[in-house]
Amino acid sequence: MEVRARAPGKIILSGEHAVVHGSTAVAAAIDLHTYVSFRLHAPSDNDDGLIELELKDFGLAFSWSSQRLRELFSELGSWSPRSCSTECLKVITSLVEELSFPEAKIGLSSGVSAFLYLYTSIVGFRPGKVRVTSELPLASGLGSSASFCVSVSAALLALSGDVYSDNQQNGWLVMRENELELVNKWAFEGEKIIHGKPSGIDNTVSTFGSEAFSCLELIMIALSVTGSMIMFRLGELTRLKSSGPLRMLITNTKVGRNTKALVAGVSERAQRHPDAMAAVFTAVDSISKELSAVIESFALDDVSITAKEEKLEELMEMNQGLLQCMGVSHTSIETVLRTTLRKYVISTFRWERKQ
Numbered sequence: 001m002e003v004r005a006r007a008p009g010k011i012i013l014s015g016e017h018a019v020v021h022g023s024t025a026v027a028a029a030i031d032l033h034t035y036v037s038f039r040l041h042a043p044s045d046n047d048d049g050l051i052e053l054e055l056k057d058f059g060l061a062f063s064w065s066s067q068r069l070r071e072l073f074s075e076l077g078s079w080s081p082r083s084c085s086t087e088c089l090k091v092i093t094s095l096v097e098e099l100s101f102p103e104a105k106i107g108l109s110s111g112v113s114a115f116l117y118l119y120t121s122i123v124g125f126r127p128g129k130v131r132v133t134s135e136l137p138l139a140s141g142l143g144s145s146a147s148f149c150v151s152v153s154a155a156l157l158a159l160s161g162d163v164y165s166d167n168q169q170n171g172w173l174v175m176r177e178n179e180l181e182l183v184n185k186w187a188f189e190g191e192k193i194i195h196g197k198p199s200g201i202d203n204t205v206s207t208f209g210s211e212a213f214s215c216l217e218l219i220m221i222a223l224s225v226t227g228s229m230i231m232f233r234l235g236e237l238t239r240l241k242s243s244g245p246l247r248m249l250i251t252n253t254k255v256g257r258n259t260k261a262l263v264a265g266v267s268e269r270a271q272r273h274p275d276a277m278a279a280v281f282t283a284v285d286s287i288s289k290e291l292s293a294v295i296e297s298f299a300l301d302d303v304s305i306t307a308k309e310e311k312l313e314e315l316m317e318m319n320q321g322l323l324q325c326m327g328v329s330h331t332s333i334e335t336v337l338r339t340t341l342r343k344y345v346i347s348t349f350r351w352e353r354k355q
Ligand SMILES: Nc1ncnc2c1ncn2[C@@H]1O[C@H](COP(=O)(O)OP(=O)(O)O)[C@@H](O)[C@H]1O
Pocket: 034, 055, 107, 108, 109, 110, 111, 112, 132, 133, 134, 137, 138, 139, 140, 141, 142, 143, 144, 145, 146, 148, 194, 195, 257, 258, 259, 260
């Protein structure tokens, strides 16, 4: 038996990084996904079997003897969602260090570490094969890591017996809210391995960020609904009422960066300048709350849409200024802002409502 799952990436309109420090953020799932298929190998008496991971987009395949993993992890496994212990992380790190990655793809090692933790924790040591492909550019701020962790967790849970849903729609099993919560919790643990200290916004948006909140297909986790806005603060998701999908212009600067290092850099700056950074986080919180109110006001009437759009642009521009204060902007982003404004007479923060 094989299951397939997919989970979307996300875009954060305001509050990225500050959300790690308790500020409100506004985000939406986007129409780009990571796809995972998972098959358990048939039990065989004379073959202890392999646990396999194929990263199709990168032409990479890894495998581990399930017997070896059993010996290494048997005392360490976590059968309900909880953080990977220091000992467990040491074992995973040494296993991943044995693998060879092309130099330019070394960043994948943290994804493989998250995979090993999720597989051994959710499925145990039963041999099986997981295949992954993604439409998302990695390390570009579109939440590929969370979408990877959500889709992997969903597929593993689906075959491991932790999802008991018998609710069917159009021939598909349907995941209920409590099952999605389990997916989300495991995905968060995977994100911790990749990010260090995630706020949980990315995995939450990837798991719940679709219109079909409590009725998602097991095989098609988190439907692709571009522009389904949510507000997120301290682990709590609030769905924003809006009048329909929104289109946004997303520019990929192709400048790679490492979320883990950026998140750590903001924390260090907050330690050096606690009062100033607290003021920055408070300002971001206000921006996100105002932005949410403007988004919800779209649903109320169609009067002065232009004025509302201009407000959104201005708020996102202010948020960008505060990202600079936190030390997480980049000259390439500033160039995109100037170019879109001067050359094409549009603002990067401009968005349009889909007709
Ligand atoms: N399809 C994938 N396969 C393996 N690892 C992945 C995949 N997608 C994301 N990852 C992991 O997530 C990392 C990127 O996460 P991150 O730095 O948080 O950026 P973002 O989440 O914005 O793409 C990658 O370097 C890799 O370790």
